[in-house]
Every structure is written in C-alpha cells, then in structure tokens.
Amino acid sequence: MxxxxxxxxxxxxxxxxxxxxxxxxxxxxxxxAKYTCKAYASMDKLGRPTAYSTCKAGSGKAVKQHRVVIKCDQVQGAREHVMTWTLYGPWVGPGQKSNVRCGTKNFLRGFSAQTK
Known part of the structure; x- marks a missing residue:
C-alpha cells in the first residue's frame, strides 16, 4: 500500500x-515582447469624437493589455456650463484595437492610451 x-x-x-x-x-x-502603444482620435459620421488605441511590436515596454482613454467636454444647461467626462475603452491584448466614443453634443478634450 x-x-x-x-x-x-x-x-x-x-x-x-x-x-x-x-x-x-x-x-x-x-x-x-515589447510594444509601442499609441492612441488616435477622429470624428464619426454623426460628428462624435471617437478614439482607439493600438500596439505595435518594437522597442518600448512589456505590455500585456492596453486601452484607450478619452476626455469629452459637454455643454449643459441654460448657463452653458461645461462638464468633462472621462471614458475608458475595454482592456484588450496587444494585437487588438480598443475603441471608445463620446456621446452627441460633445467636444474632444484629450485622449491617451493606458497599458498594464
């Protein structure tokens, strides 16, 4: 046994x-595996700001996942005060795109790519 x-x-x-x-x-x-991640922004057909991030192999830092971050300004109310919204795209692998879009009546304030 x-x-x-x-x-x-x-x-x-x-x-x-x-x-x-x-x-x-x-x-x-x-x-x-080292990647260089960049974010890009544009306008869609309805005039909404959109952003996406991609990673390309090369010199840079070790990346497991990345996502895009976009900041949108929205004018609200009768006195037209500005609200800033920060929206985050989904975490994706280095070979995929992370997309995010602001709503209607928004203006693009900034965009960037985050990695982990």
Missing amino acids: RWGKKFAAGALSVTMGAAGAGLVTAAPAQAA
Whole structure:
C-alpha cells in the first residue's frame, strides 16, 4: 500500500514538473515582447469624437493589455456650463484595437492610451 501511494505521488510530481517546465519557458517569451502603444482620435459620421488605441511590436515596454482613454467636454444647461467626462475603452491584448466614443453634443478634450 505504501509503495503505491509513493509511486502515484511521484508520477504526479513528474507530470506537474513537465507541465510546469513548459509554462516556465513560455512565460519569459511573452514577457520579453515589447510594444509601442499609441492612441488616435477622429470624428464619426454623426460628428462624435471617437478614439482607439493600438500596439505595435518594437522597442518600448512589456505590455500585456492596453486601452484607450478619452476626455469629452459637454455643454449643459441654460448657463452653458461645461462638464468633462472621462471614458475608458475595454482592456484588450496587444494585437487588438480598443475603441471608445463620446456621446452627441460633445467636444474632444484629450485622449491617451493606458497599458498594464
């Protein structure tokens, strides 16, 4: 009985060791990938400010995910006071685009790309 438990535990550690070794070699390859992320802004057909961010491989820093951030000004009320809204796009991988759009009657104040 004891020999069977030790054999099963040994087989489990060998199996986990092989899988763990595969993960260890894959992790540094992903961490070494460096990207340069940029944000771009434009107007859509209805005149709303839109922004998107992309990442390209090259010199830069290690990036796992990125998103676009846009700041929109909206004029409200009879006295026309300005409200500033900050909108965030979804977190996406380096090979994808992150999009976000302001509402109607908004003006573009600024945009940028965030990474993590």
